[in-house]
Amino acid sequence: xxxxxxxxxxxxxxxxxxxxxxxxxxxxxxxxxxxxxxxxxxxxxxxxxxxxxxxxxxxxxxxxxxxxxxxxxxxxxxxxxxxxxxxxxxxxxxxxxxxxxxxxxxxxxxxxxxxxxxxxxxxxxxxxxxxxxxxxxxxxxxxxxxxxxxxxxxxxxxxxxxxxxxxxxxxxxxxxxxxxxxxxxxxxxxxxxxxxxxxxxxxxxxxxxxxxxxxxxxxxxxxxxxxxxxxxxxxxxxxxxxxxxxxxxxxxxxxxxxxxxxxxxxxxxxxxxxxxxxxxxxxxxxxxxxxxxxxxxxxxxxxxxxxxxxxxxxxxxxxxxxxxxxxxxxxxxxxxxxxxxxxxxxxxxxxxxxxxxxxxxxxxxxxxxxxxxxxxxx
Numbered sequence: 001x002x003x004x005x006x007x008x009x010x011x012x013x014x015x016x017x018x019x020x021x022x023x024x025x026x027x028x029x030x031x032x033x034x035x036x037x038x039x040x041x042x043x044x045x046x047x048x049x050x051x052x053x054x055x056x057x058x059x060x061x062x063x064x065x066x067x068x069x070x071x072x073x074x075x076x077x078x079x080x081x082x083x084x085x086x087x088x089x090x091x092x093x094x095x096x097x098x099x100x101x102x103x104x105x106x107x108x109x110x111x112x113x114x115x116x117x118x119x120x121x122x123x124x125x126x127x128x129x130x131x132x133x134x135x136x137x138x139x140x141x142x143x144x145x146x147x148x149x150x151x152x153x154x155x156x157x158x159x160x161x162x163x164x165x166x167x168x169x170x171x172x173x174x175x176x177x178x179x180x181x182x183x184x185x186x187x188x189x190x191x192x193x194x195x196x197x198x199x200x201x202x203x204x205x206x207x208x209x210x211x212x213x214x215x216x217x218x219x220x221x222x223x224x225x226x227x228x229x230x231x232x233x234x235x236x237x238x239x240x241x242x243x244x245x246x247x248x249x250x251x252x253x254x255x256x257x258x259x260x261x262x263x264x265x266x267x268x269x270x271x272x273x274x275x276x277x278x279x280x281x282x283x284x285x286x287x288x289x290x291x292x293x294x295x296x297x298x299x300x301x302x303x304x305x306x307x308x309x310x311x312x313x314x315x316x317x318x319x320x321x322x323x324x325x326x327x328x329x330x331x332x333x334x335x336x337x338x339x340x341x342x343x344x345x346x347x348x349x350x351x352x353x354x355x356x357x358x359x360x361x362x363x364x365x366x367x368x369x370x371x372x373x374x375x376x377x378x
Contacts, residue, residue, distance in 0.1 A: 037060050038058060040158055041057040043056075053087065055077070056091060057074070077094060079094070083124070106136050107180060108199065109138070109196075111140065111141050115222065116222070131180075133179070137180055137197070138197045138199045143201075151208045152209060174233040177197050187221060191219075195334075214231065215232055237285055237320060238320050238335060249308050249311060252304055252307040252308060253304070259308060261308075261312065283335075284363045285365070286367070287364070290370055321362065325360075338354045
């Protein structure tokens, strides 16, 4: 019996040893980490003769077997080539280690290349297995060198800073964010329209900072117009991208001040109907929120909440209608009407673009679930 127990114990020990050795095969050694240069951001640009210019914001880590802490050094590389691949090879010749894109958090396109079209860059991202499809995508309205060398932020590495900024700003309904995976899916849609987040460089008290607000609208992978901050909010509600954030409404007891509505949840449902002549695009937007703050004194009761509800529903409806009409007149199908029509009426072929005969029917329901305070006075 003792011999049996001893054999079983030895067998169990051997199994554990094999499991441990197998798990170690995929680990990085300190030497691997020290020889690697990890990209946090790629900026895509072109020079005056049309060659690709890449800017890489990177971190070169240093890990020692004798130290418990990690160290890293930020390095910025620039490479030029006829293609993205050539530009990367040029950078690899400069670098002291192997360039890795496994930790990349952001793809940034300059305004210039965005206006000319980003198809060749997205093709490279889609084909090259080194490139990730998780990074967020942005258009930079400013200079790459200014962004990389003069802008200050809470995080030293640009890609990590942008990733944190998007997550923090996701609670703002005016902010637009899309990653490469979602963009690649949108480029295969019927109308091939996508909206990227917009980055601008602001000068605040002598310090340059990065601002993420509004967006850039792409049609067939070419930027056709910029979307303002206020338009960004309307776009997000129209396309069902709002889950949380705040709305500002006029204080009914002091029209020179505002009250803040904190969004707890928002849902946009869509349906479409064709009567043989016109298309009706129905959008039902339900917003659950509560009264979070007021700039001036506010006595809260049911009537006051109903006034705030009605005014904010009317204002939001007006903004969304204006946005839809403006884009419709420019033949920009931001509501994806053509795809919705094809899905709902696959056996009907129209002689005109579905968008041109479409009317938007909005039903906005803002539910104000009391206040954030126990008392009913702000």
